[in-house]
Amino acid sequence: MTRRTPRLLAALLASTALALAGCAADDPGSAPSPDAGGASYPVTVGPLTLDERPEKIVVLGPTATEMLFAIGAGSQVAAVDDNSNHPAEAPKSELSAFTPNAEAIAAKDPDLVVLTNDLNKIVDQLGQLKIPHYLAPAATTLDDTYRQITDLGALTGHPTEAADLVGRMKDDVGKLVGDLPQRSEKLTYFYELGPEYYSATSRTFVGSLFGMVGLENIADPADPNGSKGGYPQLAEEAIIKADPDLVFLADTRCCQQSPQTVAARKGWSGMTAVKNNQVVPLDDDIASRWGPRVVDLLRAIVDAVAKVPA
Missing domain, CATH: 3.40.50.1980 (Nitrogenase molybdenum iron protein domain)
Incomplete structure (x- = not known):
């Protein structure tokens, strides 16, 4: 799938406009009609015109x-x-x-x-x-x-x-990632989609954001080849044994999970993330969408990482 940066898109639009202007000089009826905002139609994106x-x-x-x-x-x-x-x-x-x-x-x-x-x-x-x-x-x-x-x-x-x-x-993404201090060892994290311990691996969109920040995902071993679509259910014992440095909760709205409910779980009070107050509540909506507010999600991740002593 071809991916175009804004600079490339601008160049393509400019070259298209020049070509259309040249055609219009020879055939006035060939020029596309501009809309009220100045964009020209017809417009084609993939198979849609x-x-x-x-x-x-x-x-x-x-x-x-x-x-x-x-x-x-x-x-x-x-x-x-x-x-x-x-x-x-x-x-x-x-x-x-x-x-x-x-x-x-x-x-x-x-x-x-x-x-x-x-x-x-x-x-x-x-x-x-x-x-x-x-x-x-x-x-x-x-x-x-x-x-x-x-x-x-x-x-x-x-x-x-x-x-x-x-x-x-x-x-914004470049600045957020670029301002992070280098660490000698990667921090580990658990990303919770629900209290049933479903998570997202590094193969997923949200997992790629954590990867940009340099975190290691404890859910990756549960779905090494992607056969579970990147969303495996982890055993509670496996999470406790992995002892992640950070826990991110993407189930605060749907399931009322919080640092307090996590700390109250059996066996979790001794976890590094819990002991060091590194259980991070997220907005469920922002955490589940890939639109403009993904910058807000990345900022929440970066802010949490920045609070962990190097």
Whole structure:
């Protein structure tokens, strides 16, 4: 999959504009029409071509909702799924991203549907209904996030805003990682998705963020070849034996877990992370999404690491 940086995207857009200008000089009817924001249509991203700027976007997936509002396309969003809770002004509806219904989506009369999953074969159904759609599946690296933001910027008529957002994210990520002090030994961590001890390995998107910070994941041995999709369930005894330096809780909202509930677990009070007050509560939503707020998640990780004595 080709990944384009904002600089490369700008160069490509500039060269395209020059080529189109040259064609227009010979054939005035060949020039694309600009929208109110100055972006030119038609626009093609992968197999999808939009002839006009979409003004009734339906979004199925909280991460995609966050991306669209972050690039200034919020006013074009007509409806979002029932789990899209950020930003607060997103027009939440009865639509479900987990059990998508093509007829319910079509009833919104969208000129673009943005999805983060192809559940219920919804992509095929939207194709049969001739409803334009863009699939932005869960990212595995930050480059995936940057590409999706760039694609959505192009499709919605906000390429400049998308490029600016990606640039800011890259700058923030670079500074956060670059400012970390070097350590002679890697710190270890346990990332908790739920009190049943499901975790995420280094193969996952969130695992890659911890890897950028130089942490060692105690969940990796539980899924060495990725056969569990990068989300193994660990035995409690294995976690206690691994004795991680840090514990990150991504189940504070869903399951009311906290440093206090962790300390109260049998056998956990003697764990290094618990003894040294290095159990870190995270916002479940931010920890489960790969959109613009991934910088906030990385910052929480970096702040926790910085508090551990070198």
